[in-house]
Amino acid sequence: MSDAGAAVLNRTKLLAARYRAATDRPYLASALYSLTVVPSRAVPTMGVDRHWRCYVSPSFVDATPVPELAGVWIHEAAHLLRDHHGRAGRLPAADQRDHARVNIAQDCEINDDMIADGLPLPAGRVVPADFGLPDGRLFEEYLPGIPPQPHHDCGSGAHGRPAPWERDDPGVPRVSEVEAEALRRATAEAIRAHERSRGRLPGGWRRWATEVLEPTVDWRRVLAGAVREAVAWAGGAVDYTYRRPSRRTPALRGAVLPSLRRPLPRVAIVIDTSGSMGEDDLAAALAEVTGVLREVGVRGNRVSVLACDADVRAVARVTSAEQVELGGGGGTDMRAGIAAALARPDRPQVVIVLTDGYTPWPAEAPSCRLIAALTSGATPGRAAAPDPPAWVETVRLGPTPGRTP
Structure with a gap:
C-alpha cells in the first residue's frame, strides 16, 4: 500500500493536520476521514484520485507547518466533494486535454473560499485575482480566462486524468461513486446544520450545499x-x-x-x-x-x-x-x-x-x-x-x- 517513501512519512504530523482540519471545520469531517493516505515520493505535494485516495509526499509533510497542511487536506477534499473530475468530463474535448489549465481553474474555485474562511495557503497556490478574475465563480467560468501554463497536479480527483503517481492496487481502499454521492449529501447537510447553529460560511460552500440538496437543472x-x-x-x-x-x-x-x-x-x-x-x-x-x-x-x-x-x-x-x-x-x-x-x-x-x-x-x-x-x-x-x-x-x-x- 506504499512505495519506498512510506518509511519516512511523518504520519503523526499528517494525521494531526487532518484532525485539526476536521475539528475546526466539523462539517467536512466525514469527507476528510474518508480519504485513504497513500505515501508517495512521486507526487510533488498532495493529490487525490477519483477513488478518494490521497497521495502524500513525505518531504512536503516535513516542510509544511500543520496549519497549512490542514488547509491542503481541505483543498484536496474539496476537489472530490465538488465532483471536479465529473464536471471536467463534461468539458469540450480540447479543454479536457489541457488538464493543467483545468486544474488551475478548479484551484481558483476552491482557494477563494479558503481565503474567505481564514485558512492559510501554501506558497504557489493560485487565486482568481492572479488572473484578474473575480471571486465566487465556478471553475468552468474561470477556465476561458486562464492562459496555458504548467501547474501542480492535483490528480484525477480534480481534472479526471490519471496522474503518473496514482495506483490501483487491489489492496488499496477505494470509495465508490455511490458512496461518494452519499458523502457529498451528508457534507451538504452538515454545512446547513452548521450555518443554522454557528453562523455563515464562505459563499462557495453555501452555494455548493444548496446545489447538492436542492439541485437545479441547467x-x-x-x-x-x-x-x-x-x-x-x-x-x-x-x-x-x-x-x-x-x-x-x-x-x-x-x-x-x-x-x-x-x-x-x-x-x-x-x-x-x-x-x-x-x-x-x-x-x-x-x-x-x-x-x-x-x-x-x-x-x-x-x-x-x-x-x-x-x-x-x-x-x-x-x-x-x-x-x-x-x-x-x-x-x-x-x-x-x-x-x-x-x-x-x-x-x-x-x-x-x-x-x-x-x-x-x-x-x-x-x-x-x-x-x-x-x-x-x-x-x-x-x-x-x-x-x-x-x-x-x-x-x-x-x-x-x-x-x-
Missing part, C-alpha cells in the same frame, strides 16, 4: 438535448435514392440498386413577439436552439422562423435574436404560429416554440415533434406559466446553475 443542457433528440427522431425516416447506388450494385450485372438515405428534417422556430417577452431570455433561448441546429447540420433553408403574437407577423430566416423584432400588437396565441408553420409548403418535422408560456395551445398533438421553451421561469419574481399539454416537450428556462447573480 436548462441549456435540457433544451439542447430535446432539440437533438427531436431532430434525430425526425431524421429517422429513410428513403431510397439512386444518386448514390448501393454498395451491392457491383455484384449484380446489369442492375443498379438504390441506397438508403437519411434526410435532414425541416425545423420551424415560432417566436412569441408579444410585449411580455424579455429580450435577454429570448436571445439566450434562440442562441441555444440555432447553435444546436447548426451543430447537427440543420441550417439555411431548412430552418424557418415565424414571429407571432396573436397572429403571425413575419416569416423569415434569422440566425440571432437581434434579427427578431419584438413587441407585437396584442395578445399571445402560439396556436397561430404553429398552424402557420405546419401549413407552409416546406412543412417542418420539428416545431420549436419560444414563448413565456401564457398562451393557449393546440387541442391535439400535431403530426410533428413540438418543443416549448418557456421563458417565464427565467424572470426573477415572475410566476411560472401553466404547464402546456403533456404531449408538448417542455423546457423551462432559468438562470444557469451555480452562477453568481
Whole structure:
C-alpha cells in the first residue's frame, strides 16, 4: 500500500493536520476521514484520485507547518466533494486535454473560499485575482480566462486524468461513486446544520450545499438535448435514392440498386413577439436552439422562423435574436404560429416554440415533434406559466446553475 517513501512519512504530523482540519471545520469531517493516505515520493505535494485516495509526499509533510497542511487536506477534499473530475468530463474535448489549465481553474474555485474562511495557503497556490478574475465563480467560468501554463497536479480527483503517481492496487481502499454521492449529501447537510447553529460560511460552500440538496437543472443542457433528440427522431425516416447506388450494385450485372438515405428534417422556430417577452431570455433561448441546429447540420433553408403574437407577423430566416423584432400588437396565441408553420409548403418535422408560456395551445398533438421553451421561469419574481399539454416537450428556462447573480 506504499512505495519506498512510506518509511519516512511523518504520519503523526499528517494525521494531526487532518484532525485539526476536521475539528475546526466539523462539517467536512466525514469527507476528510474518508480519504485513504497513500505515501508517495512521486507526487510533488498532495493529490487525490477519483477513488478518494490521497497521495502524500513525505518531504512536503516535513516542510509544511500543520496549519497549512490542514488547509491542503481541505483543498484536496474539496476537489472530490465538488465532483471536479465529473464536471471536467463534461468539458469540450480540447479543454479536457489541457488538464493543467483545468486544474488551475478548479484551484481558483476552491482557494477563494479558503481565503474567505481564514485558512492559510501554501506558497504557489493560485487565486482568481492572479488572473484578474473575480471571486465566487465556478471553475468552468474561470477556465476561458486562464492562459496555458504548467501547474501542480492535483490528480484525477480534480481534472479526471490519471496522474503518473496514482495506483490501483487491489489492496488499496477505494470509495465508490455511490458512496461518494452519499458523502457529498451528508457534507451538504452538515454545512446547513452548521450555518443554522454557528453562523455563515464562505459563499462557495453555501452555494455548493444548496446545489447538492436542492439541485437545479441547467436548462441549456435540457433544451439542447430535446432539440437533438427531436431532430434525430425526425431524421429517422429513410428513403431510397439512386444518386448514390448501393454498395451491392457491383455484384449484380446489369442492375443498379438504390441506397438508403437519411434526410435532414425541416425545423420551424415560432417566436412569441408579444410585449411580455424579455429580450435577454429570448436571445439566450434562440442562441441555444440555432447553435444546436447548426451543430447537427440543420441550417439555411431548412430552418424557418415565424414571429407571432396573436397572429403571425413575419416569416423569415434569422440566425440571432437581434434579427427578431419584438413587441407585437396584442395578445399571445402560439396556436397561430404553429398552424402557420405546419401549413407552409416546406412543412417542418420539428416545431420549436419560444414563448413565456401564457398562451393557449393546440387541442391535439400535431403530426410533428413540438418543443416549448418557456421563458417565464427565467424572470426573477415572475410566476411560472401553466404547464402546456403533456404531449408538448417542455423546457423551462432559468438562470444557469451555480452562477453568481
